[in-house]
Amino acid sequence: MSRDFQLPGRSSVIACEGIAATSHPLASLAAIEALRAGGNAADAAVSAVAVLCVVEPQMTGIGGDCFCMLQVPGKPVWGYNGSGRAGARASIEALIARGMRSIAPATIHAVTVPGAIDAWGAILEAHGKFSLDRALAPAIRYAASGFPVASRVASDWAREVEKLRADAGAARHFLLAGRAPAEGDVVKLPALARTLATIAAKGPRGFYEGPIAEDIVATVAARGSFLAAEDLANHRGEVVVPVATNYRGLDVLELPPNTQGLTALVLLNILERFDLAALDPLGPERFHLALEAARLAYAVRDAHVADPAFMRAAVPALLEKGFAAELASRIDPARRNRTASAPSRADSDTVFVTVVDRDRMAVSLINTLFSDFGAGICTEETGITLTDRGACFVLDPDHPNAFGPNKRPMHTIIPALGFRGGRCELAFGVMGAHYQPMGHAQIITNMVDYGMDVQAAIDGPRAFFLEATSVVERGLPRSSVEGLRARGHEVAFASNPWGGAQAIRIDWERGVLIGGSDPRKDGCALGY
16 A cells, blocks of 8 residues: 555655664664674664664663564574563562552662663674674764754653652753753763763673672662662573464564563454454544454453463463454444453653664564653663663562562563564564554554555554543544544543554565654664
């Protein structure tokens, strides 16, 4: 499906040698420069995500987590879970005794061990050509010499001034005379530059042990965290086998729990029960089905997804088509079902990178702090913003996702790949915390059911839900908004767009790569 060139929009990027798609042009450029310097897609992806940790500091950082799926043609898909754990001394009983019913994002017990740096090192060791110091060089340069603040970054940054002012380290490193930088201001992050340079010289262990780790531990200990030096020193991510479902001929791969990738697959299994291709892609019928199916899929997530060592439901059972058929039977095409649960919040503070190189190595990588600027806690000496991923734990001792020692929380970030006939055809991801499975399903259905190219599939208006409310972007036609209301939806317009996405499709027959990047962000796809 080609776009209408008389309307605002952008074309997909088409290239032969390599493509990178990220949420910031400087990161996309860093990836392409890595490819043209002889690196492969793994090198390019790590270079790009490191740049994003500098130029999109509200969205991601080295104090966060990272997940990756990577495929070399003819070989099994390599997956990496780079999420951090709660401390070995974490105690749910202690939190409950204080009267806590949940872990709020901007609080100290939401801080978990950062997993990103370990993941970057693992990706390069397993599949890269570059050393870590070479991959980090562009990020170090931007942090030391400065980068211009992009439009969406400036908008997000401005909303977080009070959060940053509340923490001495965050105010020191991310406010200019007490204010957020404006669009076009040049910002330097010298402490982060020094920290990245140390990691480049010493490798990942230079982050998890020694002065950097000591600064992290001192920062959180002063606020009452359970985290200790041994929690950082003992951190290792793990290689994992993806989980998958087939949606109308396309094998969609996600990483297993503790990610919510399972949610996207359950959602696709439910939607497969309906003839979406017969519906208007912008019509109320399509969005009603999508929202109803999502509420059911997220109810499955909220009941079951956790650190896999603590899950009670078997993943294969949750992915059975018969289970999806039973869920689909609960959907009334004419009326909203009010019995399913819903996420209570949905931030979009994550970055997604995808790169495909000339050898058709495909990388799908996502890096996160969870909330904007994570927990709002930043180390004063080393300039590391810390994740608040522990807010995804629950304070119910009987729940598999209960807060506890050495546990990984249910994780919202999910890279994805799509295969057809045994070959990787699609590398994609959607930023946006809880929204992400809904975004994955929309991109897949846009492409499979409606024949959209990757850019059009990304551009389409989005809807999600918060509690009982169906929240739609302003791009959804007014007739569809009224159609949702007629079906019993309480509809509100989103104050911010739902997430952001990147995707690359490999056209094996014609030998080209086709990339797209979300206009909801500052980024772009670049190819050569």
